[in-house]
Amino acid sequence: MPGRASDPSSSPASSPASFQTSFDDLGQPLADVTFVVLDLETTGGPPSGAEITEIGAVKVRGGRVLGEFQTLVRPASPIPAFVQVLTGITNRMVAASPSTPEVLPSFLEFAGFDRGAVLVAHNAPYDVGFLKAACALTDRSWPGPRVVDTVVLARQLVDRDEAPNRKLGTLARLFGTTTTPDHRALHDARATVDVLHALLARVGNRGVHSLEDLAAFTATAVNPARRAKKHLAVGLPSAPGVYQFRDAAGRVLYVGTSVDVHRRVRSYFTASETRPRMTEMVRAATTVVPVVCATPLEARVRELRLIAEHSPPYNRRSKSPEKVTWVKLTAEAWPRLSLVRQVRDDTAQGAEYLGPFRSARTAELAVAALHDVHPLRQCTRRIPRAPKADGPGACVLAEIGRCGAPCLGADRGGQDAASYAEVVEQVRRALREDAAATLEHGRRRLQALAAQQRYEEAAGTRDRLEAFLRTADRAQRRGPVAASPEIVAARRCAPEPGWPTGGWEVVLIRHGRLAGTCLTPSGADPMPHIDALRATGEVVPAPGPGRPGLLVEETDVLLGWLEQPGVRLVAVQDADASPWACPVRGAGWARSRLAATAVASPA
Incomplete structure (x- = not known):
């Protein structure tokens, strides 16, 4: 390999020493x-x-x-x-x-x-x-x-x-x-x-x-298209909050949160960002709009609302509000379980909803878990309150004892209205407050399958039970928060890097929606700040039966904050009328007992 050339007219003493790169300098092949x-x-x-x-x-x-x-x-x-x-x-x-x-x-x-x-x-x-x-x-x-x-x-x-x-x-x-x-x-x-x-x-x-x-x-290694857009981070605040990537037409492409908006946005133009869809997003973006927030909770809620409002194409969660699935106990003469995309205003007529489920498959598993225990009809045709004597015969589910055959009518050996109503009420109680029957049947089934070393079927049974109990637990914990006209809670400001510090983080929740939040100064009396927050907080009307998926997700975020260690309840309006409590034998109770059920094969 040729070394560095020296000037022949110069003396050896003044000439720079020549050198040759060694193989060691090239690294390990x-x-x-x-x-x-x-x-x-x-x-x-x-x-x-x-x-x-x-x-x-x-x-x-x-x-x-x-x-x-x-x-x-x-x-x-x-x-x-x-x-x-x-x-x-x-x-x-x-x-x-x-x-x-x-x-x-x-x-x-x-x-x-x-x-x-x-x-x-x-x-x-x-x-x-x-x-x-x-x-x-x-x-x-x-x-x-x-x-x-x-x-x-x-x-x-x-x-x-x-x-x-x-x-x-x-x-x-x-x-x-x-x-x-x-x-x-x-x-x-x-x-x-x-x-x-x-x-x-x-x-x-x-x-x-x-x-x-x-x-x-x-x-x-950084995609050149990403590196060329690093100027978008210039001038952004080094503060906690929400950021929105937008294209030339002002359309929101992506929404995110960070404790330091400037630092987080800048990372999209470096090698630390490896998601292919983010490369596409940055290529289309022309500006970044920041929203500074007071607390991490406010930032998470603002992110949810912005995603629901704009449906950014590069946020995976933006696709969920319109694609979630609900399980519905129908309001018919002979109710059944059905999968629906929307909650309608028919709860007064006897309809009951469970959800939302992130996928139709998970909702189907939950329905199967309920059908395993409760012999509701599974056919989709409308059955008159008084079945006709010359109507169709019973299906195979009736023949194997999985359905009481209300389509036949009591005169033809089918289930009468009173006994079917008892089954419907059991399902309603499982959805609302009492999962004991569903749990007990599932546990017996799991243990029997494990004893027979039918582990694949046992895994399927557990998946069905968990799909139902997980969503029912969340719904039963969410319900009291959404029903409360006002909840005021506070906690000592947690030492989260990047977020402002103060005495107390105060949160105002009305009907499951964030109505306001503030940080009180360290050492100050928090009550004047709390009174001001209650007086100026967002007015939230009581939600109707068809509340959107956004409110459900926001309520879940607020519920997670309320259940953190160290959170103190300051005030709960109408606590007697809408107490904040979970059912004693509800889905949460059932989930803890299901987790303790052993189904693995013996060693």
């Missing part, structure tokens, strides 16, 4: 790097509450496989039924396997992280978190290897028109991996090896040939 491609299967959840059930790893260098490592791991707690269905790893399979403290030394020796090997994983923070937790459990120091995340690489190298997402299965199909990922650790690790090699081939075309180049690429 990717072909010489030992990659340990890892995948873990776990009991589900974050490392703080879950455990490893299988480790799979493939060691490669220069495109060649140097070795593989695979073992099942016996967790201290049973594997949940739904995880057994997902991975195919059962408690019986891991019963004789080594525990995490027994497996970890041999895996670390195989990996050779202390000898310079680089850890590779798809969504690496998840796997690294479990390995760090395992090291802490066994009093070992984490070796701290370099980490390559194939998800991060794929976000930078795979366009949206090539693949709709960056999931391992999607990338495996795109690159034609020799192994299909199937939630078994070694198979997923082998698929990740092929994905890694395909991504490294692409990154090589961008001048990345060493491990140091790769680290710099993943740390600093």
